[in-house]
Amino acid sequence: MTPKLITNSNGQTFLYELQQAFSTCEEFYFSVAFINYSGLQLLLDNLKELRDRGVQGKIMTSTYLNFTEPKALKKIKAFNNIDLRVFETDKVRGFHSKVYIFKNKDTYTVMIGSSNITQSALKSNVEWNVSTVSTRQNPFLEKAIKEYKELWAQCTVADDLFLQKYEKFIEALRAQVAVAREPSFSSYGNAEMQRIVPNKMQQQAIDSLERLRAHGEMRALVISATGTGKTYMSAFDVQKVQPKTMLFIVHREEILTKAKETFIRLLGHSNQMGMFTGSSKDYQGKNYIFTTIQTIKDHYDEFTTNYFDYIIIDEAHHATASTYTRVLGYFEPKFLLGMTATPERCDRGDIFGLFDNNIALEVRLNEALEEDLVLPFHYFGITDVDGVDLSDVSIDDVAEVAKRLKVNERVDFIIDKMNFYSYDGEKCKCLGYCVTKDHAQYMADEFNKRGIVSACLTGDDKQAKRQEMIRRLEDDDDLLQVIFTVDIFNEGVDIPSVNLVLMLRPTNSPIIFMQQLGRGLRKYEGQSFLTVLDFIGNHSKTFLIAIALSGKRFYDKEGLKVAVKRGFPDLPGATHIQMDKISQQQIIRQLDMENFRSMKYLKEEYLEFKKEYVRATKRDIPYYLMDYVKFESAPNPVKFIDNKKSYLAFLAAVEKTEGLKRLAKTEPFCKLLPQLSAFLPIKRPHEFIILRYLVTHERVSWDEAENELLKIIDSVTKETLFHAFERLNQTYDDHAQIDRDLKLCFYDRKHHQLNRTQIYGEICANEQQKSYILDVLNYGLYRYSRQFDTKNYGVPFLKLYEHYTTRDLGPLINFQKKLSAFRGSTIPNGNDYYLFVDLNKGADLKESLKYKDKFINPKVFQWETPHPTRQETKQGQRLIHNQEYGINLYLFVRKFKVIDNTTEPYVYLGKGDVTSYYGDKPITTEITLHHEVPMSLYQELTTKV
Template identity: 60%
Template sequence: MIIEKKLIVNSDKGNLLNELISSINECEKFYFSVAFINYSGLQLLLDTFKNAEKRGVKGKIITSTYLNFTEAKALKKVNEFSNIHLKIFETDKAIGFHTKAYIFECKDSYKVIIGSSNITQSALKSNIEWNVEIIAKEDAQFLKDVLKEYDGLWNSSVVADDNFISKYEEFLSKLKGYTNTQQFIYESSEYIVPNNMQKRAVENLERIRSFGEKKALVIAATGTGKTYMSAFDVKGFKPKRLLFIVHREEILKKAKETFEKLLPNEKLTFGLLTGNQKQKNADYIFSTIQTVSKCYEEFKRDEFEYIIFDEAHHATSPSYQAVLEYFSPQFTLGMTATPERSDQQNVFDLFDNNVALEVRLHEALEDELVIPFHYFGITDIEGIDLSDVDIDDVAEITKRLKVNERVDFIIKNMNFYGHDGDKRKGLGFCVTVEHAQYMAQEFNSRGIHSICLSGNDSVELRAHYISRLEDDHDDLQFIFTVDIFNEGVDIPSVNTVLMLRPTNSPIVFIQQLGRGLRKHKDKSFLTVLDFIGNHSKTFLIAIALNGSRYYDKESLKVAIATGFANIPGCTHIQMDKISEERILAQIDKENFNSLKYLKEEYFEFKKMNQGKTPLLLMDYMKFDGAPDPIKFINREKTYLQFVAKVEKNDSLKRLLLDESFEGVLRELSSKLPLKRVYEFAIAKYLLDHAEISLETAKYEILKLVKEVDEDSVFHALQCLNQDFYDPGQKKRNLKLFAFENGHLSKTATYEKVLENDEYRAYIEDLIFYGIFRYEKEFKEDYYGVPHLKLYEQYQMADAALLSNYRKSHSAFRGSGLLSNGNDYFLFIDLHKEEDIKESINYHDEFINEQMFQWQTPNSTAPTSDRGKNIVFNQDRGIHLHLFIRKYKEIDGKTEPYIYIGKGNTVEYEGEKPITVTMKLESEVPASLYTEFTKRV
């Protein structure tokens, strides 16, 4: 008898890996038959196999040598488990082996999963795969047929013993020397197509230029294809002459080759300008900054129509400055992975604050610009206690971590989880140089050739050891290091990263992780082993892995409890139970909105900022994993007030004594984070102009977004004129702009404040930050009216602004149902406070990802006009917009709502209140649905 059937696909709702893990954990025996097993997939099942071994659960696995896809190291690993019997079906040219079946014997039934997935990371997590799961009783004919077929295969297969595996391994290594020419397709350069990142960047660059802008910056992780992106843009721009400037010579030849490959039929000449080569007459010149800074005056100022600065974070140095200021090209492009490495001057300013694209870790994983990582959070050994030590006391932490038993524990786990590729190429991140030296010494004494590198070592020495680590025939396996900021430690083939220090900064964590994510022909994933101690800031790991700069306690807890299911692709994050519980307990205890926590976050960030007080909001855009400065603004009304308070900075306090200056900061800060960019696009223009018309305002806005309607532009001008402030707001807030005769101009007070250069720098920063952050979250899309983006966070008053409401916006509060014309805004709390009167019986809940039940305010009858508009919304042309939040407050702070789109009433019952069932126009993504409905 068949009890149940279901289809398993890899999607944001789940994947085959999760199904296999839960099935192995619940079964009494298991039997697999798969065409091939790769280490990338096997590694994700290792802990589950280990738990099965502890429970005494036996397993049989059949795989094959079909097409030589099965990896010998995967077979060796399976054989390490005493509970698993492994056999190989040997294939020949006549018979292929394609089975993908997973059978689980349970107490009262069998579960059988048959479909398309082999054991590889992509088949288990991200590929388009179909697998059917059937639960059947022992007497079901289907099950009898399956088991009979399995037994037949088992008896036809050979035992995968050491002898078999070593012969197979030898055969595979011989194959490496051969190339199957049939696997390659000739591709001319016309067919090299841009990836998503490159496409978006080129589109944005074209838009920025169409409005007369002459400079832009692209921020994207190393290895994501920035050079190709620049070549695609140049291909469209068609400059007669181009100058491409880099910081390091080794990048130069690769950049030139990229351009030659992409522009083969353009009748262009390509040349190098370096210490040894001086091809100054080439159409497209590729030069080091060291060379061009000595001879730039030999060229005319307008010699080059297009100039590219690679590693643009160096552009703040004097040699770059001289070149930047001398030339006047039609367009200048800056490219960087790390805008944080600037000293005196802000790298954003050098490119006129035009950021064409910013791709950080999560987006890079999503667009497959970097390789996936398999992260294993492992509870550190019991003998190490960090609970009573200050996380900044590196000497004490070093002392406590220098334990031989810990080294053995690290190596044991390294050997258990393994790595991709034949040779292990590892980076170990330590607390201090002393700790790194100790680790290298201990690894060497255990036969794992390792060295310690730090900022004290010369560039040449670093390069020497890096090339040795990259060399498959060299026995160097590990580099232990501390200061990860030097550009020297960029090793594409790294396949293992050890986190050996307590995480005290999400920024550092992400930077360390990034060191191993470069794409490389010999690796398909990065293994990350994080040894998690019992220190007080363990929860920062979760903040770093979660990947969202704007998080709350609840979303963080759900992310941990669901194994960070929101992480895209084949990336896998797994923490052992002790670490998970420890982190959840810390998050529960921590108040993310307390002054104590905000100060800790601020000072940790200051350390990342090379110890300099981060006076600008744009400083926070320089690092992936930086804190959200809006939290600091919410605390003290302006960012500078917060800095003055926590730094006890008297000169900053004196600066803020100017009421007009402080008033300008307050008024502009109150609009952050922007939910539409129109007001700040206008404010940016008015920094340098006396007034702005409706037509010019529209033009300026279109520099940032693809489309805008005229009424919204007019509404933005009215908003800047404070037309929709209530009397209290008008009294409290300084008026910066005046709207008369169709033109918006600055008030005399604001004009006077801007005359002070120091004041102006802070005001510019605030406006640029608002725009840059908006672009990051909303991109250049147009969302119509109301201007609402799915799954974005909003407060009630935002709905008034974004629907062009022309009365006091503060009226949008209190009630859960607000309207502007045909737009109805439903603000819904899923969990009500316990002290709410029992007479109000709320029934607001998700039925599933596409259906929602909502109860109207008590006074609404279905016969009233408002009632009819709700229950017959589609017939009456009424748009019901749903905004949901899980809790009204967390840690004493009012939570924002999340916009889940429009809903249409399909059923209703009762009156005063009416219970309405709505079908959502957009199905809620699985990760968000889980966040709304899961209690942790």
């Protein structure tokens, strides 16, 4: 068998390959230099399964560099099917092998390479490992086993005495902090090498802010998860802009000193930085002033309106409150920057509008994990104990759910799983999320009875008690190990040293799930991962866990099912998600049965979101699409539009209020809103940018349109801008489209400008109607920026691996004919051919249309031409010899044509060339793609669930 190269890249991990080998082996033998608990925890379920199957194994590791953790060795020792030995290294001889040998029924699988048993080596580090399957008589295998046996004989048996001695040695070593901490190469050398530089997130924000300022914008908002370095980012931007004066405003005085220290560390000039708070008035003669809103709101008129060139608002979700609006209404800075981790906690008003809808950067959990800005988590989905039955109860009936969960057998089961999976560190610092206050108190009482010191905290407890309990939990010498709560730790509370989270309640809101998970993800010195144990009951909404864990707002049913089956391979870094087989099957079954597009489901999803929205904002209804942007794991509101043609119409149908119903039927506004909403999600920004400009202007010139576009993309292609002008002029519309749609612009070609029509102007003059039009335009542009970044994709305007419909294609290729001419699965446009392929053919298709289209591998795709095509025809020649004829082939595929009675979009796989072919009517071709399909996408498209 051909050896297989395994790297932690392109959707592939060494962990997954190990787990596949575990599933079929009859014996196993490891020789691994380093084992720490972060890596071993990822393999515990596999080791338990092997033990249950009676599979024996041997593991040898080493004391090399003192990296192997005693906690990991003790855990391995607990498995009675594993023999454990340790190679004791000295100054003369090291130990650096990474060998994994699996004995199968008739063969051996051998993996040799660079990966130790650590979370990073198994999942995220740059690693090269080679896997090969060998017969028992293979000379390579015989030598590998001989070497293994010789090394094994030289190792020390890891008995209790050895483990005690090794643990004491490591503890003593850790106590010598200066010895234990080795300098990193990046900090070695001269001052130039030691200077602080922006991380990737911070650099993206700085670049985006610079682009916005260069094109006339004076305000912007940065949304970034807690612990991702927003203060440093703002300091880097100030360093770049070098304003003469700056004002930094925070909501709480305790974080102000740290902000000032950050600026001094990066910019120096400490004598130019002053504090202006209730307790400190060191600001006279200072250029850069750090203040609290409580202080500046009473003293802002001590400064002239244009005194500050640059103003920064930390925790900007408060900036719409009256205390801020007075201050911000007074000052006229050259630039205003807002920063927040929680836009959903906006006090009132429109936080995006306050910053002119300029979201310079948004870093949510997935991006933070990818950039290693927060702690990775290890999630284990565990089927709940048999004694708990939630199958016939609504999870919204919290009293009944809590009653059924208050079972002693479940408490013992939870503690057993805590002991099995354990946590990172020596002391357990755990948060347990419960259904009700009674449930939380019950859990604390039962844990205390079993000797695990625990406390219950709810919204009834005073702030002083909360702070005291948090202090005790974080104290390594305090006996408190677990705090059980309901929802007071969902947001706004930092407990950095938490190392274990227990999800003890059914998940009925992806938003709450992610808020609770996020409490343990702030980086903490000495901690390398967070353990999350989720006890999954047999209720009807378990599939919501998959939605929450996917980390995607815009998901599809098939993708979720594959993600559940394969452990969410798209999640970045060392984060790990693992569900037991029963939970997997239950979630996949529910995903199959649930219709994500039915009005029943959409209404439930909306009402669940509304509940969180009202709780966070204290407002009655999420009136706008942009309200969904504020919440991580919020529903995709475009689904609501797909059902009722506009979000307003959906609201009117669900809320049934007379005001919404009346507005949704107001002519001609009720015609324009669905017309614009139909383009969501947009695939190029040009038309929406122009229409947004025309909301407040009567006309737009070429130069003005280009300037607006350059605020969100790097460059503008003239022919695409021309095409957008003509498209808005309805030049390419057929009679049916012209009759159906409102005309919003006239193209004055002589003066190269678009003029707003009277009807568009009248709608935009109505403040209420304008707010909804702007909402659609702003949401479209926001979502575009999130999905497509700032790149100019040229012509065709296509991004690899994005989703497109055939209807999307016309504008993206600057098609200059009536779009009604777009038909078929092979669309020619000059020398460009666009191929649209369904991987799974419908059972009702005629036999002649069941083309044998399939992936050969991630680089090669088998495609059959339309049925009548013969090799000797002009069309046949242009296809099979596309390179010689200068023909560009663009490939789009989708797994299924229809899911939940809704037509699915295609995934764009890029360009390719025909490299082999045979047959006629149809011709069978093999197209070699210019870009190999990422493994996670390849698996999603090819895996059958």
